[in-house]
Amino acid sequence: xxxxxxxxxxxxxxxxxxxxxxxxxxxxxxxxxxxxxxxxxxxxxxxxxxxxxxxxxxxxxxxxxxxxxxxxxxxxxxxxxxxxxxxxxxxxxxxxxxxxxxxxxxxxxxxxxxxxxxxxxxxxxxxxxxxxxxxxxxxxxxxxxxxxxxxxxxxxxxxxxxxxxxxxxxxxxxxxxxxxxxxxxxxxxxxxxxxxxxxxxxxxxxxxxxxxxxxxxxxxxxxxxxxx
Amino acid sequence: xxxxxxxxxxxxxxxxxxxxxxxxxxxxxxxxxxxxxxxxxxxxxxxxxxxxxxxxxxxxxxxxxxxxxxxxxxxxxxxxxxxxxxxxxxxxxxxxxxxxxxxxxxxxxxxxxxxxxxxxxxxxxxxxxxxxxxxxxxxxxxxxxxxxxxxxxxxxxxxxxxxxxxxxxxxxxxxxxxxxxxxxxxxxxxxxxxxxxxxxxxxxxxxxxxxxxxxxxxxxxxxxxxxx
DNA sequence: GCCTTTTGCGACAGCTTTGTAACAGTTGCA
DNA sequence: TGCAACTGTTACAAAGCTGTCGCAAAAGGC
Numbered sequence: 001x002x003x004x005x006x007x008x009x010x011x012x013x014x015x016x017x018x019x020x021x022x023x024x025x026x027x028x029x030x031x032x033x034x035x036x037x038x039x040x041x042x043x044x045x046x047x048x049x050x051x052x053x054x055x056x057x058x059x060x061x062x063x064x065x066x067x068x069x070x071x072x073x074x075x076x077x078x079x080x081x082x083x084x085x086x087x088x089x090x091x092x093x094x095x096x097x098x099x100x101x102x103x104x105x106x107x108x109x110x111x112x113x114x115x116x117x118x119x120x121x122x123x124x125x126x127x128x129x130x131x132x133x134x135x136x137x138x139x140x141x142x143x144x145x146x147x148x149x150x151x152x153x154x155x156x157x158x159x160x161x162x163x164x165x166x167x168x169x170x171x172x173x174x175x176x177x178x179x180x181x182x183x184x185x186x187x188x189x190x191x192x193x194x195x196x197x198x199x200x201x202x203x204x205x206x207x208x209x210x211x212x213x214x215x216x217x218x219x220x221x222x223x224x225x226x227x228x
Numbered sequence: 229x230x231x232x233x234x235x236x237x238x239x240x241x242x243x244x245x246x247x248x249x250x251x252x253x254x255x256x257x258x259x260x261x262x263x264x265x266x267x268x269x270x271x272x273x274x275x276x277x278x279x280x281x282x283x284x285x286x287x288x289x290x291x292x293x294x295x296x297x298x299x300x301x302x303x304x305x306x307x308x309x310x311x312x313x314x315x316x317x318x319x320x321x322x323x324x325x326x327x328x329x330x331x332x333x334x335x336x337x338x339x340x341x342x343x344x345x346x347x348x349x350x351x352x353x354x355x356x357x358x359x360x361x362x363x364x365x366x367x368x369x370x371x372x373x374x375x376x377x378x379x380x381x382x383x384x385x386x387x388x389x390x391x392x393x394x395x396x397x398x399x400x401x402x403x404x405x406x407x408x409x410x411x412x413x414x415x416x417x418x419x420x421x422x423x424x425x426x427x428x429x430x431x432x433x434x435x436x437x438x439x440x441x442x443x444x445x446x447x448x449x450x451x452x453x454x455x456x
Numbered sequence: 457g458c459c460t461t462t463t464g465c466g467a468c469a470g471c472t473t474t475g476t477a478a479c480a481g482t483t484g485c486a
Numbered sequence: 487t488g489c490a491a492c493t494g495t496t497a498c499a500a501a502g503c504t505g506t507c508g509c510a511a512a513a514g515g516c
Binding site for chain 1: 474476
C-alpha cells in the first residue's frame with residue numbers, strides 16, 4: 001500500500017514550520033502541511049495521514065480543540081497525534097494527554113527526540129509485527145491473533161512478554177540492550193528499572209520452556225539479550 | 229564503563245550554537261563550546277574531545293584553518309572533525325575534505341542527519357559499538373549479534389575480550405600500544421595496570437586457539453600487539 | 457654466553473552481572 | 487465486592503568475569 005509514512009504537520013509559524021518540514025522530509029516522510037486547524041481538518045478528510053504533528057497554539061481552531069475533535073470521530077481516532085507546545089508546565093502536559101494526544105513535546109525540544117517520538121507512534125500504528133506472522137526456529141508468533149506457538153504447542157504469554165518476544169523475533173540474533181528493550185517494549189517515557197527486563201525475560205523463558213526444549217533466548221553478558 | 233562521548237562544538241553564531249547545543253545535549257553527549265578557533269584550540273589542548281563539530285566560517289581563525297592545524301599535530305590528528313558549512317558547492321565539499329575533515333555537512337542540514345554523522349564518526353574512534361561485521365582471515369566478528377567465529381567455529385568471549393578483538397580487527401595489522409588499547413577497550417578515564425592488557429590478550433589467544441590453529445595475534449616486543 | 461627487559465600465564469580474591477523467588481500493588485472482570 | 491492475572495521492585499544466590507600478582511619463559515643487548 002504505502003511507501004514512506006505520511007506526516008501531517010500543523011503549525012502556523014512559518015519559521016518553525018520550515019525547520020520541522022525540512023527535518024521531516026530529510027527523514028524520508030511524505031509531508032502534508034497545514035497552517036490552521038480548519039485547513040488541517042480538510043486535509044485529514046481528504047488524505048488521512050499516518051500521524052499528525054500538532055502545534056498547541058493555532059489561530060481559529062486551537063490545536064487542543066482539533067485534537068479533541070479528531071479523537072471523537074471513530075475514523076480519525078486511530079491516527080496518533082503528537083502535540084507541540086511552547087509551555088512547559090506539568091498542567092499542560094496532563095491536559096494535552098487528556099485531550100487524547102498520544103504524545104507531547106515541549107519547546108524547546110530536541111529535533112532528534114521529536115523524530116524518535118514520531119517513529120515510536122508510527123510503530124504503534126503500523127508495527128512490524130502487527131498483523132504479521134513472525135517465525136523463528138520452532139517459534140511462531142501471530143501478530144493478528146496474538147497467539148504464540150512453540151513446536152506446535154500454544155503457550156500463554158502476558159502482554160509484556162508477548163511484546164518482548166515480538167521485539168526479539170523482529171530481528172532474530174540481534175542483541176538488544178536492556179535500554180533498547182525498555183524503549184521498544186515498555187515505551188519511551190515510562191520509567192522502569194533496568195532489571196525489570198531481566199525478570200520479564202525470565203518469565204518469558206519459563207513460558208517457553210513449558211512448550212519445548214532448549215532456551216531460544218541468549219544472554220549476552222554485559223550487553224543484553226538476543227533470540228537464537 | 230565509558231562515560232558519554234564529549235563533543236566540542238565550534239560555532240560563532242549564537243542562534244545556531246544554541247540549537248545545535250540543545251540537540252547534542254538531548255542526545256546525551258557531554259558538550260564543550262567554543263566561539264572562535266583560538267578558543268577551540270585552548271579547549272582541545274585542555275580537554276581533548278571525542279569529536280569536533282566545526283563551523284566553516286569563523287572569525288579570527290577560520291574553521292578550515294583550524295582543521296588543517298589539528299590534522300597536522302599527531303596528538304589531535306585522531307579526533308574526527310565534522311565540518312558545517314553554509315555554502316553548498318561541490319568545490320567546497322571537496323576542499324573541506326581535503327583539509328582533513330572526516331565528514332562534511334552543508335546548511336541547511338537535517339539535525340537528524342548531522343547526529344547520524346556524528347555517531348558514525350564516534351563509532352570509528354570508539355570500537356565495537358555498532359552492528360558492523362568485521363572479517364579478517366578465518367576470523368569473523370559480528371557486532372550486531374555479538375558472535376565471534378573462527379573458521380566457522382563459534383567461540384565464547386567475555387565482554388572485554390570481545391571489545392579487544394573488535395579493536396584489533398578494526399585495523400588489522402596495525403600495532404596498538406597497551407596504552408592505546410586501554411584507551412579504546414577499557415575507556416579513557418579508567419585506571420588499570422598496563423599489564424592487564426597482556427593478561428587479556430592471553431585469554432583472547434587461548435579462546436582463539438580452541439577454535440583454530442595458529443595465533444592470529446602478533447606480539448610486537450617493546451610496542452604492543454597487532455592482528456595478523 | 458650472561459644479564460636485563462619484556463612477555464606469557466596460572467592462580468586467586470573480589471567484584472559485577474544475571475537468574476529467580478517472593479511480595480506488594482494494579483487492573484480488569486465477574 | 488472478591489478474584490485472578492499481571493506488573494515492577496527487591497533481595498539474595500549463583501555464575502562469570504576482572505584485575506593483580508608472581509614467577510617462568512622468551513627475547514634482546516653486549
